[in-house]
Structure formats: C-alpha cells, structure tokens
Amino acid sequence: MKTLFFGAASLDGYLADKNNSLDWLFQFGEPKDQYIEKFLDTIGALAMGSTTYQWMCDNLPQFGEGNWPYKVPAFVFTSRELKKYRDADITFVKGDVKPVHEQMMKVANGKDIWIVGGGELVGKFYDANLLDQLIIQIVSVTLGGGPALFPRHTKKPLKLESVKRIDQEFVELIYSVR
Numbered sequence: 001m002k003t004l005f006f007g008a009a010s011l012d013g014y015l016a017d018k019n020n021s022l023d024w025l026f027q028f029g030e031p032k033d034q035y036i037e038k039f040l041d042t043i044g045a046l047a048m049g050s051t052t053y054q055w056m057c058d059n060l061p062q063f064g065e066g067n068w069p070y071k072v073p074a075f076v077f078t079s080r081e082l083k084k085y086r087d088a089d090i091t092f093v094k095g096d097v098k099p100v101h102e103q104m105m106k107v108a109n110g111k112d113i114w115i116v117g118g119g120e121l122v123g124k125f126y127d128a129n130l131l132d133q134l135i136i137q138i139v140s141v142t143l144g145g146g147p148a149l150f151p152r153h154t155k156k157p158l159k160l161e162s163v164k165r166i167d168q169e170f171v172e173l174i175y176s177v178r
C-alpha cells in the first residue's frame, strides 16, 4: 500500500502554465493502452488541493453534476466552503496531512493512495515522511513558469526505479522516496 504522486509535468518541471491551464497537456489526448485507467484501478483513495479541484469543476464540464470521474473516496484540502459534486464521495479537509492520511488509509481497502497535487501538497506529504513514490509523465513541452511539480529540496536523492517511453510525447519516470 503506497502513497504516491502520479501526474504530468512539462519538460521544465511545471504542473500547469502560469494561468493554471492544462491545454499544453490535453493537446496530446489520452495516452494509449488505457494507461490512466490501469493506474486508477490501483488506487483506493485520493487527495488534491482546492486549485486542482476548482480547475476540474470549471474546465471539465463533462465531469459536471453527477459525473465526478473518480469512484474512490476523494479528500479535497481547502480552508474555504466549496461546492461539492452531487453523488461524489468527497470530503473537504484542512490543516495537517497526517490525520487525513490516516483517514485515507482506512478507506483505501489496501490499495494505493494518490496525491493528485498540486506540488506543494505533495511536498507536505513528503515532509511528513508519508510519500513513497513519484510517477511522473514528462511531456515534450516547456512552459517557462507555473506551479512547480515538486517544490522541495530532497534531503536524500530519489531512487530512479524505471524510465519508459509512452506514445510519442511522454516519458514516464518512476522514483521511490528512500
């Protein structure tokens, strides 16, 4: 049962552009061979920050009312009152990531825990020694700025577990946190 980040980053290390847009990523469409679906099958719970959640609400109308894309319990970090998708298993949480991680472990049914992002939230799990792995799809695009993939100075080097080409535009890097 691992706690991991899985997500795409530009070649220069950003999760979104300076306007929080993901157009640079979605221009390529979904990776082949049910890459995302196979990953989602391994996940028992997920967590994200409110910017990421808000981006989904605002930009993915196909995920609108009743169409929340995830089947597993989702935890959204926010200090505000946010609108909740109807029929979605979403819990709004705030503050320390440790008690939230304990809650996630209880509901994940032995499957992995996905920290969706952004990078600062992934960093909070890393700071608390709760992050086991980073699965990053490096996209063949540079952005010149935006929210950083993983804004931390790693205390020890990450361990490179695998490098794999995915389609024409992505390289998947898997790192474990020692």
Ligand SMILES: NC(=O)c1ccc[n+]([C@@H]2O[C@H](COP(=O)([O-])OP(=O)(O)OC[C@H]3O[C@@H](n4cnc5c(N)ncnc54)[C@H](OP(=O)(O)O)[C@@H]3O)[C@@H](O)[C@H]2O)c1
Residues within 6 Å of the ligand: 006, 007, 008, 009, 014, 015, 016, 020, 021, 022, 025, 048, 049, 050, 051, 052, 053, 055, 077, 078, 079, 080, 093, 094, 095, 096, 097, 116, 117, 118, 119, 120, 121, 147, 148
């Ligand atoms: N390329 C990818 O795979 C990928 C993956 C994930 C995200 N993204 C994109 O990257 C961008 C990330 O945005 P972001 O860096 O702003 O990060 P974010 O983590 O999505 O949102 C940050 C916000 O979440 C809330 N929050 C975070 N931790 C909290 C805590 N412990 N307690 C209470 N509230 C907390 C705070 O807002 P409030 O308290 O004001 O609500 C904070 O400003 C988004 O545009 C997203 O769409 C891309």
